[in-house]
Amino acid sequence: MRNLFSLFSVLFCLVGGISANDGVFYSNGGMLFPLTETDISVAREVLSIRVGRDDHAYVDVSYEFQNACDSAKTVVMAFEAEAPYNVEEHFSKAGVHPYISDFSVEMNGKSLPYRNAVVAIDYGKGGDGHDMKPINLKEWKTYGEVPDSILPNGSTIYNPRLDSIVSYGYGYFFDATFLPGKNTVHHTYRYHMSKNVVNRFCIPYWLTPAMRWANRRIDDFTLRIKSDIGEGVCLEDSLFMDHPFTSADGAGQIYSFERNNGYYSKHYTLAFPNGSDIEWHGKNFVPSKDIEITSEDEVLYPSYGIPEDLVVVDAAGGEAGCYVGETADSFLVLAQDYGLVPKDGYRKVEYKAEKGQGWLVVSGDNVADVYASTRAGSKVIARLKTLWGDIPEAYPCLGFFPVKGSDGLYTQWFKLRVGKKVGYVKAEAMTWSAINKY
Secondary structure (H helix, E strand, O other): OOEEEEOOOOOOOOOOOOOHHHEEEOOOEEOOEEOOOOOEEEEEEEEEEEEOOOOEEEEEEEEEEEEOOOOOEEEEEEEEEEOOEOOOOOOOOOOOOOOEEEEEEEEOOEEOOOEEEEEEOOHHHOOOOOOOOEOOOOOOEOEOOEOHHHOOOOOEEEEOOOOEEEEEEEEEEEEEEEOOEEEEEEEEEEEEOEEEOOOOOEEEEEOHHHHHOOOOOEEEEEEEEEEOOOOOEEEEOHHHOOOOOEEOOOOOEEEEEEEEOOOOEEEEEEEEOOOOOEEEEEEEEOOOOOEEEEEHHHHOOOOOOOOEEEEEEEOOOOEEEEEEEEOOOEEEEEOOOEEEEEOOOEEEEEEEHHHOOOEEEEOOOOEEEEEOOOOOOOOEEEEEEOOOOOOOOOEEEEEEEEEEOOOOOEEEEEEEEEOOEEEEEEHHHEEEEOOOOO
16 A cells, blocks of 8 residues: 655645645745754844746845754754645755745855755645655656656656655755854745735745754744835735734835625635835744745635635625625725725625626637527527637627536536627636626
8 A cells, every 4th residue: 555645736836726726836934943952043034025027036034043053053954845745847856945035144244055865745734744864765766767657747757676655845955053142044036926826926934844943933023025027926924913014115015904795704805905015013922833925816706616705795786896804894895996894884795606696808819609598509699708808798688507418518608798798608608797896
């Protein structure tokens, strides 16, 4: 019986209900940590993460460590990154992650050399608790060395002698000599942002390795988020509830809210930097879990299965906008832009495509044929297309339903109105929205 003792079964960047095949994971960022117990503590950390235009996240971290000993102490420090997932990328036996670049570490003003290795990862422990022991690559095999059917995905390797599979990652190791008192470390790198059907970009970052340092916290912690791409960034912010995020020069727009759509309830910060830095600062910070910075789609993606969404309406049924989230006294809504409306006088209403509610636009560069019926061989009565750069035409949705074909398989269809005609279009070619945002 094959021993599957550390298998990465679901791409953690994806939310429940989406298979890993619907997204790609490239790598994660993360905090430096010691390999063994140490009396070195983290006095200060300033973590800056920039969303780049080139599909990369840029990380710049400044640390202040405190050595309580009266003499210098050398500690092996490490950085760990997961293997790519759902990416056609060759296994790096040198231990150098294929999607991390410009990697550097300076300690007390001097560059530190580092060495690399392939290591086993235990996903049950998140970013904390790995022993980082290098894998003996003479015993472990990857794609091309064993039949493809043995390995469940590209982030695993196989040991024929043990008949075992392990999820692997890449380790970076430094011999760091801490002088008595304060020591500074400056760490920079960039890594390819991940993406999935929910988010145009996803930046996972491991904070939990901070728990390995002596004080089991970060005495003074600052998180700065920058963006070069001119769109919103989103963060599930349960770690940061003690203090709000702020805009460094006041130019950024920030919303802090709870999203409760009937399927889940989470608290988020949604920010539009507008050329500014979005910043959070706190003392005695205990990073009990890791974080992901994502595109604003995180709170906009409709529920799975039947297209449905929540709309905020007034007492007369007038639409204020699609529900994004809520504060104690207001709803955050999106129409053509984001805005707050008071809960007093407004309420959430569920819109469903199957009830003939909402609007449809052609997805991306698709050409959508509208048929007179859903029967095979039905006449095409209209052809829909949105030219690149044009504002898409929105069509009233009149229904959503599956139709079983002669092969026994189901096809999802929208019923819609195009001018004075009513027809049917395959759901895969269209995007549904509860309100007309155009």
